[in-house]
Amino acid sequence: MDNFLPAVNVENARVYLGGQEILHNISWQVRRGERCFILGANGAGKTTLVKLLMGFAWPLFGAKVQVLGKTFGHVNLLELRKSIAWVSPFMHKWLEDGAWNGRDMVLSGPDGTIGLLREPTPEEEKKAAGIMKSLKAEHLMDRPVVAMSSGEQVKVLIARALMTNPELMILDEPSVYLDLAGREFLLKTIEELAATRPDLTMIFITQRIEDILPVFDCGMILKSGQIVASGSRDEVLTEENLKNAFDLDIQLIRTDKGRLWTVIR
Numbered sequence: 001m002d003n004f005l006p007a008v009n010v011e012n013a014r015v016y017l018g019g020q021e022i023l024h025n026i027s028w029q030v031r032r033g034e035r036c037f038i039l040g041a042n043g044a045g046k047t048t049l050v051k052l053l054m055g056f057a058w059p060l061f062g063a064k065v066q067v068l069g070k071t072f073g074h075v076n077l078l079e080l081r082k083s084i085a086w087v088s089p090f091m092h093k094w095l096e097d098g099a100w101n102g103r104d105m106v107l108s109g110p111d112g113t114i115g116l117l118r119e120p121t122p123e124e125e126k127k128a129a130g131i132m133k134s135l136k137a138e139h140l141m142d143r144p145v146v147a148m149s150s151g152e153q154v155k156v157l158i159a160r161a162l163m164t165n166p167e168l169m170i171l172d173e174p175s176v177y178l179d180l181a182g183r184e185f186l187l188k189t190i191e192e193l194a195a196t197r198p199d200l201t202m203i204f205i206t207q208r209i210e211d212i213l214p215v216f217d218c219g220m221i222l223k224s225g226q227i228v229a230s231g232s233r234d235e236v237l238t239e240e241n242l243k244n245a246f247d248l249d250i251q252l253i254r255t256d257k258g259r260l261w262t263v264i265r
């Protein structure tokens with residue numbers, strides 16, 4: 001990997017799906033170790049942008065897409081994807097099938113399966129235990145996944161993703177199915193992960209302003225397939241930008257811990 005290049009570098013990407021231009025001339029960079037958010041309403045293009053970064057959607061000729069120092073068109077995507085952890089709520093739904101416990105689920109990370117289909121090595125066992133400890137989730141090791149709360153299940157998914165030593169983690173609306181307590185639990189997990197893995201580049205996709213914790217130092221707003229704001233968290237999360245993004249007159253309330261809550265005027 002070329003460590004001098006940013007974790008993500010997209011230049012002039014236009015993406016067509018179903019005959020329509022979904023992303024319009026996107027240019028965006030994320031430096032290594034940065035934690036960036038992508039905020040946008042339904043249909044803004046967030047998932048399409050993730051697909052672009054994963055090599056599941058392709059831009060028109062003239063664009064450049066580089067992820068973890070590798071240039072698309074000149075990279076084995078299957079190899080590259082091993083360095084990227086994509087945590088999505090749809091996986092969280094799959095967890096409910098089968099009789100797996102937390103340990104099985106975390107140890108299935110290196111094989112990319114959902115649930116353990118082979119005997120893990122002692123090294124893998126040790127690593128899984130270490131990751132669960134760092135996430136304060138040792139107690140979930142022996143618990144059946146079906147007996148975990150949704151927030152705990154997402155935590156296990158994050159641990160599973162960390163088994164592959166990812167350099168980039170894409171959290172794709174991980175809180176979408178969570179209730180209030182589950183969401184707070186997840187956000188705390190993200191904070192703890194940021195503290196224990198400061199080298200890990202994170203991209204956090206969300207529709208909810210209050211989910212964008214201060215650990216996310218940079219980000220952007222997508223609207224109708226275009227970046228309408230980009231920069232530091234404070235530069236992006238302004239009432240004016242949010243009004244534009246969601247077509248709502250939003251008032252921001254900042255708590256003393258730097259969390260932002262919205263009120264519609």
Ligand SMILES: Nc1ncnc2c1ncn2[C@@H]1O[C@H](COP(=O)(O)OP(=O)(O)OP(=O)(O)O)[C@@H](O)[C@H]1O
Nearest residue numbers: 017018022040041042043044045046047048049207
């Ligand atoms: N395969 C496809 N063919 C045609 N249009 C598509 C396809 N996939 C997505 N779109 C359209 O592209 C736009 C962006 O979709 P995308 O899923 O990227 O948005 P999103 O910001 O992730 O939305 P949400 O928050 O609802 O998940 C939408 O208008 C969607 O209908």
